Amino acid sequence: MFQLMDRLWNDDRGALIAMEYLFVATILVIGIVVGLAAVRDAVNVELSELANALLALSQGFTVSGTSGGSASSDGSQAIDTPGSVIPPTLTPPFAPSVIDCPIQ
Numbered sequence: 001m002f003q004l005m006d007r008l009w010n011d012d013r014g015a016l017i018a019m020e021y022l023f024v025a026t027i028l029v030i031g032i033v034v035g036l037a038a039v040r041d042a043v044n045v046e047l048s049e050l051a052n053a054l055l056a057l058s059q060g061f062t063v064s065g066t067s068g069g070s071a072s073s074d075g076s077q078a079i080d081t082p083g084s085v086i087p088p089t090l091t092p093p094f095a096p097s098v099i100d101c102p103i104q
Helices: 001-008 015-055
Strands: 061-063 064-067 072-074 076-078
Touching: none
Parallel strands: none
Antiparallel strands: 061 076, 064 072
16 A cells, blocks of 8 residues: 555656646737737738728819810819828727717
8 A cells, every 4th residue: 555655646747747738828828819919900000001091092183174166165173182091099989979860
């Protein structure tokens, strides 16, 4: 009986490995969460830049008038002022938004 207790006391083959796996898994999960948060922020920035680039495309045009043969036509002009996308913020709104449209 003493030899069995001595063998069990000296046997630590599985306990250390289980703890190592637990620590490695914990570190990996924390690293993945931080990495995914960085990816989320980078995707938001890139999509905002893409939206600003699309809004910066000018859709304005000018067509000059023509004349000849005792007839004429006026020209046309459209001016487009580019806008910009507001960067995403992570703060809650000051007041709740009203999303119900009253029927008139």
